[in-house]
Amino acid sequence: MARPTDEQRREMLVDMVTARVQSQRTWNLQRQGQVGTMAPIEGHEATVVGAVHALDPGHDWVLPQYREPIALRRYGPEILEHVMLYNIGHPAGGHIPAPIRVLPYQISLATQIPHAVGLAWGLTLQDDPGVVLVFFGDGSSSEGDFYEAGNLAGVLGAPVIFLCVNNQWAISTPVHRQTAAESFAAKAAAFGFPGVQVDGNDVDAVYDAVQTARERALAGQGPTLIEAVVYRLGPHTTADDPTRYVPAEEIEAAQGRDPVLRLCAELEEAGLWDDAVQAEVEAAALTALDAAFEAAKSTPLATDAMLDHCYTEDTQRLARQRAGLLAGAGHSGVGPDGVVGSHA
């Protein structure tokens, strides 16, 4: 078993605590109307952080869905800047700068899985020694893209790790209404590569599973499907009310398996963590988040920014629409003076 060192475990807990408090503050900002809909991280920290700590950010790619980005601190402080730009609805939120090997939020469920397979395939074609890890949820496993991408990955033997974060709920749909299979990991049998189930609240187990999958991929042995079993401790998003469907006793039991509290307790026991460290990490996390939020708000936004980056160069038609927008007319009609958007 590939066990993280004490220093790695401490670093992982820093990232987990950081993600949790930053997610909580972002929730509050949403409630104040300062950011858009967001999906809180609570309950997923050990899985996301444990997985990315088993990767090499210099070579390995991460394709998130939409809940994970806040916990990808290991890939650089630019991730948080991107998260806050995204949350306030700034177009630049989608631009994670090169060479960071992370793709932006993916809202359309499971569509990033075939992207991961194509990217992993592309790495091998370019003799680039990296692997691709793609996050998706139990609900996404019902999409065609999961099966189509899993099948292709198996045939190609692509260096890709499918990480299914089974948090028991797809908004209000429980796992037994999502699949009749005995597990999500079992679905790998149809793809011809290994599927393993791990306790997603156990950061060491996640780290080990991803490390093993990564070594397999790098050795040319192909993909692995990992199902990390967790419990979604918060609502699906800021737009959800889980009290309508999550049984109270179930969430209480899950709170007893809280991944952050669990690693805290373990590291305290080992003398690697204490209340003072916890307070320091939380304060630093909030300072960083506030700074990213302020920076996001002061990021310039041109009137016609929404028209940028659609095509490499504006088509003739888009150029006229841009001219109309900039003329303040909001239409592309040409006035008698020959000017687009003119009322002259």
Added chain:
Amino acid sequence: MTELNMLEAINESLHAEMERDDRVVVLGEDVARTGGVFRATEGLFEKFGERRVVDTPLSEGAIVGASVGLAVAGLVPVAELQFLGFAYQAMHQIAGQVARLRYRTQSRFESAITIRAPFGGGVRTPELHSDSLEGQLANVPGLKIVVPATAADAKGLLASSIRDPDPVMFLEPLRGYRGIRGDVPDGEHLVPLGSARTARPGDDVVVIAWSHQVELACRASDHLAEEGLAVRVLDLRSLVPLDLTAIAEAVDSCGRVVVAEESPQTGGFGGEVVATVVEESFWSLEAPVVRVSGFDVPYPVGMVEDRYIPDEDRIAAAVRRVLDVA
């Protein structure tokens, strides 16, 4: 110049682009060992090998979805969909992902993907093998829609599409694969996207068309020439980008306009062309614009498809209609 049919021209262009740029990879169903069900990719596997010419599992969603990942990796995927009607099974990736990769990453990544697919009817295919979806695709910002009508353009537009950093739906007329032949320039031949072509000169009426309808419009124009009518045919060559200048110029010269397309009428790209004519050239019009199109039903089965597809007689009748207005 060498006389080729469209399929040969496409094949030649694929060979040349793979030769020119080793980032180009070809993927799809049956594209490697058998050279494509129409033989468009013939010889590529033998020449460029199994790393660059890849038979995939039967999954349009995975072919297109994986192309996004290949593009992120810095490759230039040229994906083949066996028939455009099968694009429905990849539409979430085409419209939702391929078209948006540059936009949603604010140009961190280019979506330098070309998706080739044959479309259009007239060859007695089973269901969903003949559908014209270009109007649906043109409503997806980010995509370029390229619709060649001649062998020379098939070669030159395909080369430009593969080199274009934006995603291109390269739609090949099924009936033209072997039915359309013509002189094709040897060696490198590039036709820019967004530049319409005058397929027949004339100042009495302009028929605006694309893909196989251009061939039919030219035949109609040739017949009407015997009656002393000068019917211009404007071949759009690409729907996105659309050559607004060429449309305005043709309408200003002719004053009477027919738009011919094979897709259903409602929501078809022909409506966009008519709207463009009205917006840009209203004061040049001497008669109401007439559309010739398929009908607002699913593409029909073999025994009736010849009635569905506009032919040269229907186009000629539309030309007479716009001339009827004094």
